[in-house]
Amino acid sequence: MDGNVLHKPPEAHGRVKVRQVSMIVRDAIHKHGAHYDALIPILGEVNKELGYIPTSALSEVRKRLHHPEDGVFVSESQLYSLASFYSMFSTQPRGRHVVQFCESAPCHVQGGRNVIIALQEALELKPGETSPDGKWSLVMTSCLGVCAVGPVILVDEDIYGNVTPEQLPMIFAKYD
């Protein structure tokens, strides 16, 4: 369900320091507990901090949680399968600002089709892509549940409702 599944896992990006990753993982495990059932919240924490989950984070989680002597087995492939399954996780670095567009039916019938076309033109990106300058990523999202004001886009954590193609440049101008 994630376009990344078929790709080779990307290498840890140069700008993410191994020590930083290690600390983020440590804190996340501390917060959510060193249990198998905490893996998704832990990966969620990493994704939130870094914007994506680098392979170095997966091996860090494995190192800290894999305890065969206690019957707890965690492998990197398992972790990668989690990171690639859930659409909120990204295995690729993302831009400074992530624009999410709700592609669901209510937004679609309220004019969402024109908004997504305009979005792609305005950002010069296709869904799933990140701009070369690292500023924008365009992501399709599932329903955000604010359909009463569709079409809806989400820029980072800001929700914009009743969006029209004409409003997009004004919205994007707020971000640098």
Place this chain on the structure above:
Amino acid sequence: MAFYRSHVLVCVDPSCINKGAYEVMDALQDELVAQGLIDEVQVLETSRIGACISGPEIMVYPEAVHYVGLTPEDIPDLVEEHFLKGRVVEKLQLKVKPVVDEELGPPKAKEVRVVLRNCGKIDPENVEDYIAEDGYQALANVLSTMTPDQVIDEVSRSGLRGRGGAGFSTGKKWSLCRAVNDFPKYITCNADEGDPGAFMNRRVLEGDPHSVIEGMIICAYAIGASYGYIYCRAEYPIAVRTLNIAIQQARGLGLLGENILGSGFSFDLEVRQGAGAFVCGEETALIASIEGKRGEPRPRPPFPAVKGLWGKPTNNNNVETFANIPQIIINGADWFASMGTEKSKGTKTFAIAGDVNHSGLIEVPLGITLREVVYDVAGGIKDSKGLKAVQIGGPMGGFLCEQHLDIGVDYESLSGAGAMMGSGGFVVMDDETCMVDMARFFMEFTQDESCGKCTPCRVGTRRVLEILQKICNGVGTPEDLATLEALCPEIQRNSLCGLGQGATNPVVSSIRLFRQEYEAHILEKRCPARVCRALIRYEISDNCTGCTVCARNCPVQVITGERRQMHVIDTEACIRCGICLQVCNFNAVKVVS
């Protein structure tokens, strides 16, 4: 203790004192004495009432009238008008612009609110607001006067059925889990409301979280569970926050944790956040996700009631199902069963979206007709257009059309008409909607959300989508329709979970109801609703005044023409973005198919 018919709260916040709060209060006391009302109206000091911007302010209860910017000179009039004659003095009243709630608002015609009764009325972050609305009364009754079997019996008699969509009897489900002698048992609340356009559960979680928590505790008592999880989708950060606050407050009052209300019964719960996977709304996938795995469903049996979380008996219900429970206990099974039809009892929340005048949330008694929902509750179709189709039950729901308007909205009638109750998405489409395009659209969704575990769903949905794309692109062949009709039932029969089993419903039902549209796309290469881009072209009619606005806005610059002369679109080079249509002020651009 003396009784007063009115209470006046005077704000004695420092900023109000500076502006003369005490002078106003003294004047008020004096005037009440003078007019002989001092035994009927009580004056009290209070901390801040409002924003303290416009000076001394008072709040009059029970009518909750808020007066601001008072001076001692205003008081004689105010006392005479308000306390003697009973008339609100509007010129002194705080004018607040009413907050427009685009989602919920006041109940519309024919609505009955049970699950949504507190939403927007109480402060969801204050448990005492909930308690004041009879909150946790049901739990207290259950723990002090009812046995688990009596609780299950009451829920069974109410006729409540799973509000997540499948419509299985809730009482039956609970008794199955209760009968399993294996501990610990768990409870999961399905708050992974992923159906596009459905946000009823979000409103309940954000507006009345304790009703869900109370329902869960009662369920835990009935089946003998010791721990619960609310699995909430990550797209709902506010719901997660509200729930966490509510859980903490409930724990603080001894409503969760060890020895609840001194009954000896112990139960606690936590919120688990999803990470974006539609399929996690399926109960076995939801359980896998809570366990920290990929959210993939597994075959049933064994059912979660026997082997669920960590192989232990687990009862999973939807948010709305749990929110109904306290009301059923307080008002009785008979009260609940008095609403609805013979087999579908109670009310159901729906999120109405699409081309209707009043989109948003509604709660109606089951059995209400589609016509009543579309035309009375939702106020009819936007811009007085005609109705083309209604889709109930999310992306896996079937379409219904004009001919179905008089069927009842209940589990049996909907499935009899080829649709389903689902979780409560309700998308209304006007007569400018292309049904092939809509079927393709829903297929895109389910194909993308297919978890990939079983072949019929993983491969089948992709094949169906490819065929629909072909048809929309104007390269469909007559065989395609036959292939769709053969393939869809196979996917339905052989898929592992509800996602694959329901994925082709929109295709099957749209072919059944709108076959002529498919044929128009395939045989005549025409999109009757003029939506499918490959099959339409834009033309400029002689309404054109030559204002040039279309030519200036065309992103590919294929519109030509002299000023004040009729313009022309180069159809070959046109990318059919429709901008010319939107910007034209003279209704000169036409879509032709």
